[in-house]
Amino acid sequence: MTNSVDSEVLAEVTRDEIVESQHRGHLVVFNADGTLKLSRGNPATLIYPRSSIKSIQAAAMVRSGLNIEPRLLALVAASHSGTQMHQNAVLEILALGGLNVSALLNTRDRPLGEDERREWGSKAPSSLAQNCSGKHAGMLLTCVLNNWPTHNYLDANHPLQMIIRQELETLASENVSFTSVDGCGAPLFLISLLGLGEAIHEITISKDLIHRRVLQACRDFPEMVAGEDRLATRMMREVRGLFMKEGAEGVNVGSLPDGRAFAFKIEDGSSRALGAVVVAVLNEFGITVPHENAPIYGGNKVVGSIHAHL
Secondary structure (H helix, E strand, O other): OOOOOEEEEEEEEEEEEEEEEEEEEEEEEEOOOOOOEEEEEEOEHHHHHHHHEEEEEHHHHOOOOOOOOOOHHHHHHOOOOOHHHHHHHHHHHHOOOOHHHHHOOOEEEEOOOHHHHHHOOOOEEEOOOOOOOHHHHHHHHHHHOOOOOOOOOOOOOOOHHHHHHHHHHHHOOOOOEEEOOOOOOOEEEEHHHHHHHHHHHHHHHOOOOOHHHHHHHHHHHHHHHHOOOOHHHHHHHHHOOOEEEEOOOOEEEEOOOOOOEEEEEEEOOOOOOHHHHHHHHHOOOOOOOOOOEEEEEEOOEEEEEEOOOO
């Protein structure tokens, strides 16, 4: 896993020009032709990519027969905020397979979005509201279409999960070195940061219509991939053609249609620096995102910022 000896500072928090905190990590940035443009830390660092590979998981489902409209496909590749719109769309996917919420085996949770969680109040956690429910609904529908069992669809040796692993290994040009369990209960594959970045580059430039279909669904429906005021949704709306996906514990990936791509892992697992690092990487690509900043306040006055240190 991540090693602080090899990591580098990716972002700093300043207050009145004094560095108050630092976020260390590992980063890889690719040119359109797949060559490495820059790297920070150790690209060979093994990481759990978490939800950053949901597009790859979705592609494996489509390859196995999942055929749903782009709006719903984007939700399968999502870590959604848990709005009623998201929950209703999960129910749509389940209904296509003659299933209901009881078939979902993902962890129960309250909505991921801050506003949505506040609105949820004291209600009990729900598998439907949990941010991975779209992915799980897609998994279940894929199982139904293939006559695979649904009661154990999260087992690492289930046919679906083996196909997902193969999809990831093929795109990353790397074998999974260990399999754990993600927060939602699905298998979680340990790969290098470099392999993750290569996988995002490859799925972006792929001539495979399945890969193109999944990424385009995410670009066309960014509100399904995350939600209002969420980083991935904001960035995909602002930067034409951008695909981006966050993962838990400070993981983030993204790409542009010509194949330029990036992947990084914040070592401390914080999401605070994600936006600043993404903006800095896009600047390396010649893309300016003027409205994405992270001010630091002293009272009601801006006294500092979170800025990337690439």
